[in-house]
Amino acid sequence: MPVREQPWPAGTPCWVDCQVDDTARAREFYSALFGWEIGDSAPEAGGYLMAMRNGRPAAGIGPKPSGPTMPSVWTTYIASDDADATAEAIRAAGGTVLVEPFDVMDVGRMLVAADPTAAVFGVWQSRQHFGAAIYNEHGAYCWNELHTDGYRRAQDFYAQVFGWVFTEVGDGENVTYATFAPGPGADPIGGINDSTLSPGSAPPYWLAWFQVDDTDAVLAAATDLGASVAMGPQDSPFGRMGVLMAPQGEAFGVIDISPPEGSPS
Structure with missing residues (x-):
């Protein structure tokens, strides 16, 4: 069982989560399909659910942000040692920062961006949450x-x-x-x-x-x-x-x- 107990190296895809209209429905689907254990979230988490396999974080499920209508999507997050510096690098390379860097409680700092071809991705600077702690196995x-x-x-x-x-x-x-x-x-x-x-x-x-x-x-x-x-x-x-x-x-x-x-x- 490949596991990770430290931050992923900068530049490595380190986490995935989906944004959906109905997190309860998504929890039911993915729990049944992959055997994920998905508990309730703390009030300060804004409805974000952590999917676990064998007691380790595997992926996230969250509600869509308020604002313009968007499709349900899976988002790939790329590890960074400094989310703010990465935001500047994204702009300098012709990308667009869609959501400016912000702290996610005490677990990390993140941003959402689009590359010059309009593909959307996230950037994750880890603190308490390193990203996926289990990978390359069923589910x-x-x-x-x-x-x-x-x-x-x-x-x-x-x-x-x-x-x-x-x-x-x-x-x-x-x-x-x-x-x-x-x-x-x-x-x-x-x-x-x-x-x-x-x-x-x-x-x-x-x-x-x-x-x-x-x-x-x-x-x-x-x-x-x-x-x-x-x-x-x-x-x-x-x-x-x-x-x-x-x-x-x-x-x-x-x-x-x-x-x-x-x-x-």
Whole structure:
């Protein structure tokens, strides 16, 4: 069981949460699908719910902020040692700070921003809450992936703000895709997909992926719980995967990374 008991390095996707209209409904759905333990929140938390697996924070569920109508979404947060400095770096690189840095009680400091292609992400400066304390196992997030029609522009932005180094892994014709790492020679920590090769795709967005033990079974269970399958199940070089739209409309991916039965180990 991969666990984390210290802050994630700056520039690493460190947390995911969803913003929905009905947090109680989302709690029921994700608890049933992933086995999350989700208790009630303290009054000062503003209705934000912490999803736990094996007693460790796995993800968050929160109400949508007041203001203009927005769709239900999963948000990827990138670790920072200084949220205010990162906000300035975002502006300097051509991004937009949508929600200025603010303290979240005593647990951390955060902001919400959009890259130059309009994909929204969060930045988390940890204090008491480091981010995900469990990952890369059934019911925990395992990958974060940007889908954008501004592929090169987005790479330039994230390289400037977070120091990411990109490695092209697609064929450039059917798939234009790169993994990103915090520096040369480091292990990949996420990916970026050129959505112009997928006609009719959604506006730029970050997609959170959760690891599962059986993709087909999870897609079937999610459908029974009111979700819809947007993609899959299908095999890939990385595992058997699918993309779901939860009952309130937020998209997320699921992937089983175990080798197919009968394949070489």
